[in-house]
Amino acid sequence: MDFNVKKLASDAGVFFTRAVQFTEEKLGQAEKTELDPHLENLLAKADSTKNWTEKILRQTEVLLQPNPSARIEEFIYDKLDRKLPSRTTNAELLGQFMLDAAKEFGADTPYGTTLITVGEYQRKLGGAEREFLHTAAVTFLSPLRNFLEGDWRTISKERRLLENRRLDLDICKARLKKAKQAEAKAAATPDFQETRPRNYVLSASASAVRPRAAQSRHLIGSQTGSPSHP
Structure with missing residues (x-):
């Protein structure tokens, strides 16, 4: 396996900056780009559809199958993509018991005749129930599962991708805003590093001029005989 440390570090950095941006948005310390209202409405409908679909599917x-153990077995077979073995319904089992009892009591007895008649109809009811369970699973439960395992996963993936791009955009906008603020602050603040040497040079030049001026006045005064003034 090719283990790329740089890519791992880069992904970790991106995840951290997104987490910081998301946290600051929740705390009201960062600006958040709002999505299109129509898109927000569609996402809300998708969430509602997903929640109600899960509830309807479970119920x-x-x-259809009140036995929890049987439901777990069906779930395992479905995840393994294997065909569930045919299971005799309770109605079919009751009808078979009636037919077996009729054989023992005798088909020519009133009790046996009644058991045969009721048992046959009970088996037919059980067969209809099994067919109903199969039809309901194929035509009703399967579309619900397909939505949750297919469409909803696609929606969730695209939503995460959109949210990540939105966070990246807001991170860039926040950095740009901070850079502009720093630039404006730097432009408004005087640069003391440049003004101090310039003032020092001017002061030094003025100090050097004063002795020369005094010396010139003294020299002129000695030549003219007039006293020099500092």
Whole structure:
């Protein structure tokens, strides 16, 4: 496996900056770019659809198969992409018990005849129930699962991608804003590093001129005989 340390460090840095931006937005310390209202409405509808689909799916599974162990077995077979073995319904099992009892009591007895009649219809009811369970699973539960495992995963992936891009945009906008503020502050503040040497040079030049001026006045005064003034 090619382990790229630089890429790992870069990804960690991006994740950290996004986390900081997200936290500051939640605390109200950073600006957040709002999405298009129509898109926000679609995302809200998608969340509502997902939540209600999960509830309807779970409750329908409980209705069709009240036995939790059987539901777990069906879930495992579905995840392993294997065909679930055919399971006899309770109605079919009851009908079979009636037919077996009728054989023991005798088909020519009133009790046996009644058991045969009721048992046959009970088996038909059980077969209809099994067919109903199969039809409900294929035509009703499968579309719900396909939405949760297909469409919703795609929506979630695209939403995360959009949110990451939005965070990256706000991070860049925040950095640009800070850079402009720093530039404006630097332009408004005088540069003392440059003004101090310049003032020092001017003061030194003035100090050097004063003795020369005094010396010139003294020389002129001695030649003319008039006293010199400092």
